[in-house]
Amino acid sequence: MKSFDTIRKRAAERKGGEAVLRTLLPTAADNKALAKLSDDRVLSTMANRIFSAGFVWSVIEAKWPGFEEAFLGFEPRKLLFQPDDFWGELASDKRIVRNGSKIKAVRDNAAFVVDIAKEHGSFGKFLAGWPAGDQVGLLDLLSKRGSRLGGATGQYLLRWLGWDAFIVSGDFAAALQDAGLEIAETPTSKRDLTAIQKQLNAWHAETGLPYVHLSRILSMSIGVNRSAEELQRYMGEE
DNA sequence: GAGGTCCTTATATCGTCGGT
């Protein structure tokens, strides 16, 4: 298994040096800010990621103010008070993308957010308290208790919310393979995800870097050499 | 070894936009 230092050096070389590399790293996660996140912003981000999944992201982005209006600012408790008619009408509401199963996922996730908030004070507090070394366990919970929050959507969600998340992109997986980890080209199996988590935990201990940085450096060390603008897209920052 | 559960893999699907 390669040391992380080797991988970082290769990433820096590709990007034009260590100084440039530093400017390309996402802002490190801040658990204090995360703990203050309100439940409506969490649900909004969930909905944003769910509706973006499978669509050109710019379409969702352009319509987003309409989504906020139609879904009452994503205030979960307010949404849960709405009768079936409210949800039925959304199915033909032109302010949003009229995808029945995704609309239903928002309703289900409103209940999910409220449940977690009951258990932990707020969804943000719950996330802030979950150990960064067990993202796989957190993703599993999101997938099982939430709706349509498995796989890559779950990873993006965590990153967008400001949790210290890695994202298993193609380049990320390729870099791990290159480093000697035996995983699939597009790793989704429990076995592969567990192996990835274990390796990242080791590198985290070795370097002291947050997982967002480990993740980004791995992706930048291999594959297409993307521009800063392209990388911005995976920051979860508009 | 039957029956069940968990995991993996393949396939269908969703709405909008831009191009024929």
Next chain:
DNA sequence: ACCGACGATATAAGGACCTC
């Protein structure tokens, strides 16, 4: 007016692994 691209999930079907 219709088709393909977009990205990831749900679902079904097939396999592997347990449990009794």
